Amino acid sequence: QVQLQESGPGLVKPSETLSLTCVVSGGSVSSSNYYWSWIRQPPGKGLEWIGYFYYNAGTNYKPSLKNRVTISVDTSKNQFSLKLTSVTAADTAVYYCARDQDGGVQVYWGQGILVTVSS
Amino acid sequence: DIQMTQSPSTLSVSIGDRVTITCRASQSIGMWLAWYQQKPGKAPNLLIYKASTLQSGVPSRFSGSASGTEFTLTISGLQPDDFATYYCQQYNRYPWTFGQGTKVEVK
Numbered sequence: 001q002v003q004l005q006e007s008g009p010g011l012v013k014p015s016e017t018l019s020l021t022c023v024v025s026g027g028s029v030s031s032s033n034y035y036w037s038w039i040r041q042p043p044g045k046g047l048e049w050i051g052y053f054y055y056n057a058g059t060n061y062k063p064s065l066k067n068r069v070t071i072s073v074d075t076s077k078n079q080f081s082l083k084l085t086s087v088t089a090a091d092t093a094v095y096y097c098a099r100d101q102d103g104g105v106q107v108y109w110g111q112g113i114l115v116t117v118s119s
Numbered sequence: 120d121i122q123m124t125q126s127p128s129t130l131s132v133s134i135g136d137r138v139t140i141t142c143r144a145s146q147s148i149g150m151w152l153a154w155y156q157q158k159p160g161k162a163p164n165l166l167i168y169k170a171s172t173l174q175s176g177v178p179s180r181f182s183g184s185a186s187g188t189e190f191t192l193t194i195s196g197l198q199p200d201d202f203a204t205y206y207c208q209q210y211n212r213y214p215w216t217f218g219q220g221t222k223v224e225v226k
Binding site: 048061096098101102106109112 | 120151153155162163164168174206208210213214215216217218219220
């Protein structure tokens, strides 16, 4: 059974960089058949896909976030990471890491981590 | 981006009711649509993919259908565990996008 666990600071100051890590167990981030994604959910609102990493094919980001987002992978630690620069209060959300099946359907999710942007 | 519009936003229902939630895509997405259930404080849980394929382990009272760009999630005989918020998601084209959610609450 694939399990994902997010970690990182719960509070980030405006204009700084949000950095989160997702540790994967029960599966390998170097598997070439899966999309490893970050998805976020502002408090009381809906879900927003941020981007994914696909081994041997690279990354893909939501265009409106593309200039601020980087998703990277560390195969030695079996984890992948999210960096979001120049954050504002609008970036306050629960951030989920997830893995797909069937080319985009998110079947495995982390428990989520609330990141608040505030001074 | 492909816009996914769910209706209604809130549904007040009783145990045993038949529940129907609709999701409309702003352009053709084929059958590349998934439905998720989310409970407060939890990650979403996949119910249906490819518009009508039931995910393993999901009760058979959940079903999905499609007609053009309109997709429907049906719960046949609502159970207490089904009170939650439901989201659709298209994965036909990037960026993958979600509907705004439908909250199923106690009448």
